Amino acid sequence: MLPTPTYTLGRRQRSLTPDQHRTLSAPLTVRQPWSPPDAEPITFTPDVLHSLRGGLTTYHGPGQLVLWPVTDLRSPHHPHFSVRAYASLLEDTTAFLLRSRFGIATFRDEDNPGVWVRSDDPSRGPDRKIAALGIHLRRHITTLGLALNITLPTKGSTEVNPWARFTPCGIPDRDVTSVAAEVGADPANVAVSENVKQELDPEAIARAWGQEFKRRLEAGG
Template identity: 30%
Template sequence: MPLPPVLYHCFHTPLPYTRTLLLQEKIHQLQLASRRSSSHHDVLLLLQHRPVYTSGRRQTEEELQTERARLTAIGADFVVAARGGQLTYHGPGQLVGYPLLDLARTSPPMGIRDYICRMQRMIQSYLQNTHEITHVPSDHTGVFLDSATKIASIGVQVRHRLTTHGFAMNVTNEPLEWFGRVVACGLADVKAGCIAEAKGQSVRVEDVMPGIVEAFGTLYERDMEKLYPQDAGELGEAILALEEDALAAGEWLKAPSSN
């Protein structure tokens, strides 16, 4: 029996990080509740965040307290996340993808290592095929333009074989100054790169989304189907509520404060 399509939704207003965590948790619970009847949907959310630094599970409480005070002072939010990895930045100009997939749908079930490797190859193939941007191999998870420049990060969480969190890829120059305020992912000798810088021309996040949807379907061997929130029940209601919150949040800082 063929697998059902992955439903995808593209947000166009940068989203508050904490509220987006709640949306992921809502989808996770909906998937758990309807899994026995196989009526649950796999979902891919594509979006940008408002400026936020997030920590993974590898930081100590002392490190978190120091960084929280420093980074909120320059105008970003700071959130402790349940994903793997260390401190990183999300914000406008960066495409974030949250695949919420049931890894047990396939036979045999997809392993976590395979899931992450496909995600990394998906980003690599998109950059090469769409923008002629090549990557270099690295011992670290993520996608690197050279040994000292990282363009995309991956940090996932898997519970009950259901995935949350995902990947982030820098598109415009806007995230780079924010990244310059931290040692992202614990890599002191690595700076952030982006598509616009690598190509030497401007690129919009909205223009990147369709290609990522296509690459995702190819690498995960799934059909992709656009999600229409007004027709998607509880899932759609949660998406529409988050879009309203994003609009109500208003403008955001375009660069770190000099404080």
């Protein structure tokens, strides 16, 4: 079963206007990656929710891997982390996975959290976010975390591209991308090789990410 597409608002974000809410909650058409052209798409009515994280509006849905470790930053079982150091741990773990598994080079932006792909080719548009970051901390225990775009659409109309309905994270001069887009594996192309499909399998990516996260957590970053 596919997860329900969900738009989340930051804890300090103003409530949406009725028009903004209607735009986000309008029916969204989702296709399973690598499905045949005659396969019936699934239409969802996205949820629109407030969250405990900072920042502005973002999206979670099918084709995205949500990685939310619950971590005691003062645990005796690993070096202690500040919130900033923990955010860097999440970003660095993701950057390592993208580079080692897919050959995708990324960078961090101190002013805009997350994991970014730099645009060295003007035809590809501006720098683009491949993973969004949002952390909530209570009594040094973390919740929330990071969401990595794997196969979800990042181009197209508002009927199929969830990002076209709002300005992601409130940054108008940047774009959004996915692992599939960066490696040239179109989820609508049924001829994509089995090897590529296996590399893009969310469960396999989650296992690899978890192993690297554990290694870095125990090493102190």
